[in-house]
Amino acid sequence: MGTAAVVCNVVLVAFTCLVMATDGVSREVPYVVFTFLLLAVPTLSAALLVQRGPHRTDGVTDSSPAMQRASQIGVLCNIWLLATACWAIYDRYPHPNEEGFLAYVAVVLLAPILSIAALVADSKWSVGRRSSVV
Numbered sequence: 001m002g003t004a005a006v007v008c009n010v011v012l013v014a015f016t017c018l019v020m021a022t023d024g025v026s027r028e029v030p031y032v033v034f035t036f037l038l039l040a041v042p043t044l045s046a047a048l049l050v051q052r053g054p055h056r057t058d059g060v061t062d063s064s065p066a067m068q069r070a071s072q073i074g075v076l077c078n079i080w081l082l083a084t085a086c087w088a089i090y091d092r093y094p095h096p097n098e099e100g101f102l103a104y105v106a107v108v109l110l111a112p113i114l115s116i117a118a119l120v121a122d123s124k125w126s127v128g129r130r131s132s133v134v
Contacts, residue, residue, distance in 0.1 A: 010046060048070055
């Protein structure tokens with residue numbers, strides 16, 4: 001799931017850059033913030049998921065407290081991005097009849113969902129340390 005989340009986040013950043021290059025940057029403050037979230041949150045999520053990969057051994061993760069906190073912040077940022085995306089979809093109704101619009105909306109909604117799932121699945125969300133039986 002982590003690989004799918006990383007790929008989806010990279011596609012989202014690339015797709016957002018393409019949309020900005022063709023349509024320009026919005027001048028409305030809420031959409032400037034939304035654009036920033038569309039670029040920053042997937043980049044953060046991909047970095048967290050890629051960083052976590054080398055620290056795995058035999059399926060057991062031994063994340064540092066800093067990495068656990070970073071994952072929690074990543075989950076909260078993805079929830080914020082998902083909520084903002086839902087608001088933008090609602091606010092922009094009726095939607096433009098442009099080619100690629102539905103694909104873009106699908107990636108915008110799928111990337112945070114996959115990132116949340118991957119970050120939660122790979123992290124320790126309990127208070128104490130897990131002990132591994134050898």
